[in-house]
Amino acid sequence: MSRTALIIDDSLFMRKILRGILEEKGYTVIAEAGSGIEAMKKLYSNHPDFIFLDIILPDSNGLDLLTEMTAVCPDSRVIVCSSIGQPLIMQKTLDLGAVAFIQKPFTPETIAEALQKLEN
Amino acid sequence: MDMSRYRDLFVSESRNHISAFGELIVRLEDAPGENAVIDELFRHAHSLKGMAATMGFEQVVAIAHQMEELLGKVRSNECIMVPTLADLLLEGSDTLARLTSEIEAGERSGEDTAELVARLASFTPPAERHSAYSRRSGTEITSEASVPAGHQFRQSDSFKSIRIKTETLDHLVNITGELITNRYRLAEAIRLADTAESQESLHHLSTLLRNLRDEVFKARMLPFAFIAERFPRLVRDLARKQGKEIHFQLFGKEIELDRGILEDIAEPIVHILRNAIDHGMEAADERVMAGKTCGGTITLTVRRDKDHVEISIDDDGCGMDPELLKRKGVEKGILSLEQSAKMTPQEAYQLICQPGFSTAATVTDISGRGVGMDAVRETVQMLSGSLTILSQSGLGSRFVMRLPITVSIIPALIVQAGPIEIAFPLNVVSRTIELEASEIMYESGQPAFILGDISLPLRSLRQALNLPPVPGPDSALLSVIVCDVGTTPAFSVDRIVSQHEIFVRPLRSPLSYLKGVSGATITGDGRVLFVADAGALA
Numbered sequence: 001m002s003r004t005a006l007i008i009d010d011s012l013f014m015r016k017i018l019r020g021i022l023e024e025k026g027y028t029v030i031a032e033a034g035s036g037i038e039a040m041k042k043l044y045s046n047h048p049d050f051i052f053l054d055i056i057l058p059d060s061n062g063l064d065l066l067t068e069m070t071a072v073c074p075d076s077r078v079i080v081c082s083s084i085g086q087p088l089i090m091q092k093t094l095d096l097g098a099v100a101f102i103q104k105p106f107t108p109e110t111i112a113e114a115l116q117k118l119e120n
Numbered sequence: 121m122d123m124s125r126y127r128d129l130f131v132s133e134s135r136n137h138i139s140a141f142g143e144l145i146v147r148l149e150d151a152p153g154e155n156a157v158i159d160e161l162f163r164h165a166h167s168l169k170g171m172a173a174t175m176g177f178e179q180v181v182a183i184a185h186q187m188e189e190l191l192g193k194v195r196s197n198e199c200i201m202v203p204t205l206a207d208l209l210l211e212g213s214d215t216l217a218r219l220t221s222e223i224e225a226g227e228r229s230g231e232d233t234a235e236l237v238a239r240l241a242s243f244t245p246p247a248e249r250h251s252a253y254s255r256r257s258g259t260e261i262t263s264e265a266s267v268p269a270g271h272q273f274r275q276s277d278s279f280k281s282i283r284i285k286t287e288t289l290d291h292l293v294n295i296t297g298e299l300i301t302n303r304y305r306l307a308e309a310i311r312l313a314d315t316a317e318s319q320e321s322l323h324h325l326s327t328l329l330r331n332l333r334d335e336v337f338k339a340r341m342l343p344f345a346f347i348a349e350r351f352p353r354l355v356r357d358l359a360r361k362q363g364k365e366i367h368f369q370l371f372g373k374e375i376e377l378d379r380g381i382l383e384d385i386a387e388p389i390v391h392i393l394r395n396a397i398d399h400g401m402e403a404a405d406e407r408v409m410a411g412k413t414c415g416g417t418i419t420l421t422v423r424r425d426k427d428h429v430e431i432s433i434d435d436d437g438c439g440m441d442p443e444l445l446k447r448k449g450v451e452k453g454i455l456s457l458e459q460s461a462k463m464t465p466q467e468a469y470q471l472i473c474q475p476g477f478s479t480a481a482t483v484t485d486i487s488g489r490g491v492g493m494d495a496v497r498e499t500v501q502m503l504s505g506s507l508t509i510l511s512q513s514g515l516g517s518r519f520v521m522r523l524p525i526t527v528s529i530i531p532a533l534i535v536q537a538g539p540i541e542i543a544f545p546l547n548v549v550s551r552t553i554e555l556e557a558s559e560i561m562y563e564s565g566q567p568a569f570i571l572g573d574i575s576l577p578l579r580s581l582r583q584a585l586n587l588p589p590v591p592g593p594d595s596a597l598l599s600v601i602v603c604d605v606g607t608t609p610a611f612s613v614d615r616i617v618s619q620h621e622i623f624v625r626p627l628r629s630p631l632s633y634l635k636g637v638s639g640a641t642i643t644g645d646g647r648v649l650f651v652a653d654a655g656a657l658a
Contacts, residue, residue, distance in 0.1 A: 010167075011133060012129060013129045013171055014174070016129055017126055020126070083166060105170050105171075106174070108121045
């Protein structure tokens with residue numbers, strides 16, 4: 001059975017690109033969310049294997065959301081995707097339970113590489 | 121991975137960012153120190169940069185990056201937001217808009233953006249702080265952008281909405297209109313056949329058609345915000361150019377109107393705003409001398425009133441002097457001294473809608489010389505709306521455009537003049553009355569009558585349509601339809617036939633050149649009726 005993913009990004013464009021990359025790699029994107037509130041709703045009804053989370057969202061602090069998500073769905077692995085490249089923020093997301101940090105803008109290769117590492 | 125399939129999505133989302141960016145810059149100038157606005161500006165530049173980088177649009181990345189850097193400096197108080205910085209950021213967002221259009225069209229103009237990038241990168245704010253508006257000091261700087269409530273430009277995640285071509289919506293309106301016309305024909309056939317069992321089906325069909333019409337119209341409705349984003353920027357740029365300080369307010373941008381009306385009404389609004397800035401608003405020193413605040417205010421308000429929408433533009437500028445307008449009108453040969461003496465202030469304000477009329481002391485490149493108010497009135501009338509002008513000398517002016525929310529399927533009054541039946545859109549008819557021949561008086565040889573306490577000019581519809589007058593003696597009672605009091609005369613007609621819902625079709629050349637008609641419709645019995653343009657018939 002293919003692995004499932006939830007994509008959280010306020011940009012529809014970014015969500016579609018990520019969906020395209022993931023589906024090409026054989027993942028099933030079970031839901032997308034454009035805001036923190038929507039993301040939590042989707043998370044309660046789906047238990048994805050991977051969560052791709054953009055930490056800049058219009059309605060939520062991404063770091064708080066990350067904490068909440070890892071508490072609600074400890075089995076889902078959260079991959080933070082952000083264009084914020086400050087090492088402090090990157091480390092903070094990993095401390096809060098994210099399994100990887102992908103710097104935006106990403107390429108299909110960066111995503112594949114990160115997933116490969118996690119699958120291994 | 122083929123990225124070209126994401127191009128349309130990139131273009132539409134980029135446009136959202138760019139237009140929100142422009143709007144926020146203007147808002148920030150108006151309300152300096154709004155931290156949330158700076159944060160949001162930063163977020164738009166940042167998101168755009170990320171998207172462009174993913175697609176490989178390097179020029180967009182370079183500009184957005186420098187804009188983001190500058191906003192970062194404003195956010196951390198390293199740099200103050202001065203008008204020259206706002207100009208530069210707006211120039212950046214204009215260039216981004218052009219690049220986005222090129223991306224959409226799939227062409228490259230080869231515009232050199234390196235010079236702009238360099239200017240953005242090397243921008244240093246002027247030393248003096250008195251004219252600057254700085255970010256409130258002592259605030260916490262956060263890495264996450266926060267968004268003020270009720271101000272979201274982001275698209276929501278949903279399969280509940282889809283994009284469809286506007287021409288598909290136009291087709292739907294056409295088909296619905298034809299269905300309504302055919303329903304009248306069917307009703308007529310059923311009435312003649314006198315088949316009672318068909319009545320129920322017809323009744324059911326009518327209900328379904330009304331529902332269909334309502335849904336199709338709903339699909340065509342767009343919020344006023346669709347055209348409003350450009351106005352704050354327009355006011356800001358023109359005010360800067362004129363060296364005037366103007367605060368712009370916009371209310372009711374969530375009110376919805378038919379897409380076609382919105383498209384047509386944008387230019388008239390721009391024109392009225394230009395006039396308000398150029399002619400209406402005084403320079404700061406003149407305002408202070410008149411005991412006003414040195415900055416003026418222009419307010420654009422959109423309000424829904426049943427089947428109509430009222431768009432009003434108010435300014436607290438110098439207003440208009442009716443006596444001055446009348447004198448100009450006489451000088452220009454637009455009216456006689458006698459007419460001018462009888463003219464009410466309300467009528468005098470309408471003079472500015474006469475072609476070639478202007479009282480501006482100097483010609484400027486903003487609104488020229490009285491060019492355009494006639495076009496404004498024409499557009500409003502073409503949309504079956506009305507334009508009211510109110511003013512108080514020294515205190516300001518108000519322009520109110522009252523428009524139907526949809527134009528293509530409308531209630532109309534069918535009237536007859538000689539052999540011709542013609543439809544008057546119901547929203548231009550304020551009332552119908554019966555008039556005795558003895559009530560008609562003649563002012564300068566022109567027929568008129570008293571309605572309430574106003575003298576209204578009376579025009580024969582036969583005469584307006586170049587038809588011969590009624591043969592024989594005048595009938596004792598005349599049916600009269602009264603349109604917009606103050607702007608259009610009342611029309612005497614042979615007979616008021618009926619009131620109907622009609623589907624208005626535009627006229628094509630050469631019929632579109634006919635004066636006094638704005639469209640045509642087909643009746644239930646298959647005849648073609650013209651739709652009257654009351655303003656032009658006058």
